[in-house]
């Protein structure tokens with residue numbers, strides 16, 4: 168299936184209006200426009216002439232904010248303001264292309280890269296997501312991430328809007344439209360849009376969104392970092408093992424680390440075993456040279472760590488480590504390790520040199536972490552076709 172590409176010009180008002188019309192037709196957006204005005208909308212009353220009047224109750228609620236300061240916008244004005252706001256708040260990341268199943272196409276205008284309020288992923292957190300890195304014009308581990316995405320969707324009872332081959336095709340076409348050679352692809356499946364109820368049974372259809380983000384090309388950082396044990400409760404296994412959009416515990420876990428001057432926090436599971444970080448897995452190298460990973464049944468099965476299990480066989484062959492094992496890891500065992508490291512699509516491989524007050528190993532970045540990072544980087548630029556999908560730009 169070919170995803171149509173709609174590129175709204177940035178400056179032509181005529182074309183912007185045309186785009187705005189199709190945008191609002193496909194989205195169930197309710198801008199406060201004067202066309203067929205509802206009699207009341209959040210306390211605002213519209214006269215037939217389109218001039219808003221306020222109910223007494225609404226007036227008293229907002230008497231500290233004169234309504235004249237809150238403009239009533241046409242859809243064109245709202246979209247123009249979105250565009251200006253995006254331009255004003257340009258961060259380090261650039262959003263190059265977005266696919267949206269509601270409008271059934273791809274846009275390259277960041278102002279149009281929005282999703283409707285009535286999508287259950289927005290107001291109920293009923294959505295799942297996944298990612299894939301774009302490296303040198305290839306998608307790294309696209310199929311592995313897509314498989315996990317489908318598993319997460321099944322666990323979250325989200326019906327797939329397309330079969331996985333079509334989803335894969337849409338993702339590749341979105342990357343083609345973005346022209347991005349190095350960056351990241353993120354995509355979401357939502358229970359659907361159409362109302363603000365809890366059950367998605369009344370939703371029009373499940374939705375699929377994808378976005379391509381340009382990241383500044385920088386060398387991966389292999390400097391050792393400090394981590395702390397998180398005081399934020401870990402998600403129960405059924406939620407930790409699916410990649411849902413409910414990342415509030417993860418965000419708080421990360422903020423706790425930053426407030427304490429650390430790179431990230433590490434969760435323990437309810438039995439006190441080492442679990443994972445908020446967007447990364449952890450692993451250790453013991454003094455008798457075992458690469459040790461906590462079990463995956465209570466944490467997100469990281470694609471990076473799973474790939475590492477294969478790549479690390481190189482180090483086994485060379486005699487640098489004696490094997491790779493996956494089992495319960497106690498905090499004492501982890502803190503006693505010769506090396507500790509973080510794994511994930513974002514961090515790649517990051518050595519940990521201190522966990523809480525405990526210095527790990529000799530306090531320096533270890534050789535196994537470095538060797539694993541090199542193996543991963545090599546795999547990302549020249550690995551087999553099972554992990555590298557060439558994007559036909």
Ligand SMILES: Cc1ncc(COP(=O)(O)O)c(C=O)c1O
Pocket residue numbers: 417443444445446447448466467468469470471472510511512513
């Ligand atoms: C909670 C959590 N654990 C682990 C990972 C690492 O997974 P991956 O290697 O697939 O990026 C992530 C990545 O997003 C995550 O969010």
